Amino acid sequence: MTKSDQELGMNRRMTRRDFIQDTGLAALAASLPSGVQGSASQQTNHQNYPPTRTGLRGSHPGSFEAAHALSDGARLATATDLNEHYDLVVVGGGISGLAAAYYYQRRFGAKAKILIIENHDDFGGHARRNEFHQGGQMRLSLGGTHNLEHWKFSDTANRLMSDLGINHQKLRESMEFTYGYGAKNGDAIWFDEETYGTNKLVYGYTLENWSLGQSIECIDEFPLSAEAKDQLKRLYTTRSNMLRDSSKAEAEALLSGISYPDFLRQYAGLGNEAIQLFNTSQHGTWGVELRALSAAEGFSAGLPGLNLLGAVEEMEDRDYPVTMFPDGNASVARLLVQKLIPEVSPGANVDNIALAKFDYGRLDDVASSVRLRLNSTVVNAHNTADGVMVTYANGSQTVSVTSNHCVMACYHSMLPHLLPELPDEQKEAQKYNVKMPLLLANVLLKSSKSMDKLGIDHVSCPGRMLRDLFMFKGINTGGYAHPMDDDGPVPLVFWGSLSPPPEAQTFKDQLRTSREKMLKFNFSDYEREIRTVLDGLLAPAGFNVQEDILAITVNRWPHGYSYEYLDLWDEDFEEGKAPHEVASRPYGRITFANSDAGASAYTHVAIDEAYRSVSQLP
Ligand SMILES: Cc1cc2nc3c(=O)[nH]c(=O)nc-3n(C[C@H](O)[C@H](O)[C@H](O)COP(=O)(O)OP(=O)(O)OC[C@H]3O[C@@H](n4cnc5c(N)ncnc54)[C@H](O)[C@@H]3O)c2cc1C
Structure with missing residues (x-):
């Protein structure tokens, strides 16, 4: 009700x-x-x-x-020149932008004057x-x-x-x-009344492949029709090799050319009621519905079905050996900011970073060689005769600053609007993301x-x-305990x-x-x-x-x-010609970072791309 x-x-x-x-x-x-x-x-x-x-x-x-007004075609307001000149302006205060500022200091010296411009009221980008x-x-x-x-x-x-x-x-x-x-009752699936007619919590079961070793009887508790439950049980328990007559190449082509739900439908005999359980299972890890992923991608995400292809994929160790801070990778962003602008949090280090106080009033301090300006959306950047001019909107004001170099560490799909004079091929590649x-x-x-x-x-x-x-x-860790x-x-x-x-x-x-x-x-x-x-x-x-x-x-x-290339939607691009590679070609004194430049949504990719972007500056 x-x-x-x-x-x-x-x-x-x-x-x-x-x-x-x-x-x-x-x-x-x-x-x-x-x-x-x-x-x-x-x-x-x-x-x-x-x-x-x-x-x-x-x-x-x-x-x-x-930014949305700009991409909807709004005309740029005339900018007021702030008469601020920097060695480097970085657009985007995420991990990649912060790392770019760090690498710039390493390459051009600790005294380099750097301005990082970020549209949110906080730094770190996704690392929030x-x-x-x-x-x-x-x-x-x-x-x-x-x-x-x-x-x-x-x-x-x-x-x-x-x-x-x-x-x-x-x-x-x-x-x-x-x-x-590690929970006492293991994994749990909650079936809600609105969708399944009754509220029901089932313990000790995941929909993923490692549940092969778990109690299949749990499926009897699912508030689904008897037919859907039988289909699910068969999916998990059948051991066969329905592609035994196919070569390896044929099998790979088939599994990367069919969506995972279609695989379940056509090869495992599941109907819509049973398939529905899987539809959003990759929402967190992939950010997409399952219909966007191929069967091969579904298997690599741990979803069931490999047992129908002659493989026994029982996962003995479910450990996912990542490392974490208590605020996620926001601690990495805070450590970077502290390194760039120590006055923001004097004495902060990895051992106390979770509790360290950050004085946001010191982020954009005229006395500091590195400044971080929040609530400011860059709306244009272009090469000039002797450097770069960057224009941004802050509230109702549109202002500009100049620099010797610029690293764009922001979303690539926005770049064609910020740098309209880029070559068409490069802009098309940026829009791909x-x-x-x-x-x-x-x-x-x-x-x-x-x-x-x-x-x-x-x-x-x-x-x-x-x-x-x-x-x-x-x-x-970082001084914090929970x-x-x-x-x-x-x-x-x-x-x-x-x-x-x-x-x-x-x-x-x-x-x-x-x-x-x-x-x-x-x-x-x-x-x-x-x-x-x-x-x-x-x-x-x-x-x-x-x-x-x-x-x-x-x-x-x-x-x-960041957009990652998927089996069902993207071709196999030739090396050097993939959209992310074309999108991030240097342009005069402007280079391109962000994890978009690596077409891979990871913190370490954002760092690697920052390093490359700074190395490419003339
Ligand atoms: C919810 C979520 C969870 C994630 N979990 C993980 C994980 O566990 N492990 C992992 O490795 N990766 C994870 N990622 C991916 C990872 O966060 C990113 O790959 C990485 O942090 C990206 O950093 P970035 O600096 O390239 O981009 P962003 O973090 O996006 O930073 C870019 C910044 O530029 C700003 N910007 C954009 N346009 C403008 C403009 N015009 N003017 C000024 N500023 C602008 C943006 O607002 C943003 O703050 C996750 C991502 C998300 C969204």
């Missing part, structure tokens, strides 16, 4: 409704068209310190309107810190980027980690968090008791808007993307329509969904939806993961 907003506690006082206006944002909102105002009031100002703001975060209101104080003790969570896949790092990325004092072994040793694998939308909502619960009572810390919700949720504690056995206030992370409408056929249409949906939803839409899920899932374990939620921060990333 659908509950009213009042029954869900939507009327309850929560931090986001304190409505303490951040003056900077309020001023910015006042300069924007009326349709984009309003949400700035959903921000809570905690001593003008962005990580504590709740409500709609990530790509927050006020951060993207200038969410901080909560509503339960008394500070609790940290992930605003975007989670972890470091350190075994994939290049020597370049490893050297930067070492310069920042990051030791992966030490990080691992202080990490109890396991994305839910349509980023994948992602969403991370942090809900600060009064306590973890209801989750503990159920013995779970990760739940998959195949019928809901956001597929996965997990408790975030057990990372005790042990797994602490049952006090705890962030619960909802992680996923939004499904595009079924009529969106091509992959890029799917990405674009999902992004539009993400931007159209207001905070209440997300809050209602979160409360509905928590009520249905946790009320049987004593959770009170009206009382037990202390704060909600919704980080929407409409431009999330």
Whole structure:
């Protein structure tokens, strides 16, 4: 039965409704068209310190309107020259932009004058810190980027980690968090009443391939038809090799040419009811619906079916040996900022970075050789006779600065609008990169008791808007501790993307329509969904939806993961001719960084591309 907003506690006082206006944002909102105002009031100002703001975060209101107006064809306003000249201007204050500033200092000297321009009210890009104080003790969570896949790092990325004092072994040793694998009752799937007719929590089962070793009887508990349950059981238990008559090349071509859901339909005999369970299973890790992935990509993501192809893929070790900070890779961004502008947080280092205070008032200090300017959207950059001119919008002002060099560490799809005189081939290549939308909502619960009572810390919700949720504690590093056995206030992370409408056929249409949906939803839409899920899932374990939620921060990333080439949608590009390679060719005194330049959505790629972009400067 659908509950009213009042029954869900939507009327309850929560931090986001304190409505303490951040003056900077309020001023910015006042300069924007009326349709984009309003949400700035959903921000809570905690001593003008962005990580504590709740409500709609990530790509927050006020951060993207200038860029969207430009891509919608708005004419550039005449800029006022600030008479500021730098050695380097970096566009984008994400990991790649920060790393570019660091590499520039290494190449051109520590005294180089650098300006980093960032459109959000916080630095780090996707590596965003969410901080909560509503339960008394500070609790940290992930605003975007989670972890470091350190075994994939290049020597370049490893050297930067070492310069920042990051030791992966030490990080691992202080990490109890396991994305839910270690919970008493193992994995859990929650079937919701709206989709499946009844609220039902099933433990000890995942839809992924490693569940071959788990109790198949769990499927009997699924609130699905007997036919769908039989189909699922057959999918997991049948051992055959239906491609035995195909050569290796034929089998590979088949598996990379068919979507994973079609494979389930045609080769495993699943109907729509059973397939529905898988549709959003890769929303968090890939940012896309399963219909965008090939069967081969589905298998590599751990989804079932290899047993039908003669392979036995039982996963014995589910460890995912990433390293993490308690605010995700925001700690990496903070360490970089501290290295570039030490006055922002004197004495901060890897051992105290989680608790270190950052003085945002010192980020853009005229006395510092490196300056970081927030709330500023670059709208144009062009080569001049002796350098580069960069124009940006800040509130209602349009201003310009000059530099010897410029690194564009921002989204590539935006570059054709910022540098309209680039060669057409390069602009087309930049437009190819349509980023994948992602969403991370942090809900600060009064306590973890209801989750503990159920013995779970990760739940998959195949019928809901956001597929996965997990408790975030057990990372005790950087001076911060939140042990797994602490049952006090705890962030619960909802992680996923939004499904595009079924009529969106091509992959890029799917990405674009999902992004539009993400931007159209207001905070209440997300809050209602979160409360509905928590009520249905946790009320049987004593959770009170009206009382037990202390704060909600919704980080929407409409431009999330970099575009990665997929089997069903992209050709095999010749080396040097792939869109990301053409897109990032140097242009006069301007070069191009960002993980988009590597067509790979990873922190270490953002670092590698920063290094390359600085090496290419004339
Ligand atoms: C939700 C999420 C989770 C992720 N998890 C992981 C993970 O666990 N591990 C991992 O390795 N990677 C992860 N990634 C990918 C990783 O975050 C990125 O590859 C990396 O952080 C990208 O850094 P970047 O600097 O290239 O880009 P970004 O982080 O996007 O930074 C670019 C910055 O430029 C700004 N900008 C854009 N246009 C302009 C403009 N015109 N003017 C001024 N500024 C502009 C943007 O707002 C942004 O802040 C995740 C990404 C997302 C979205």
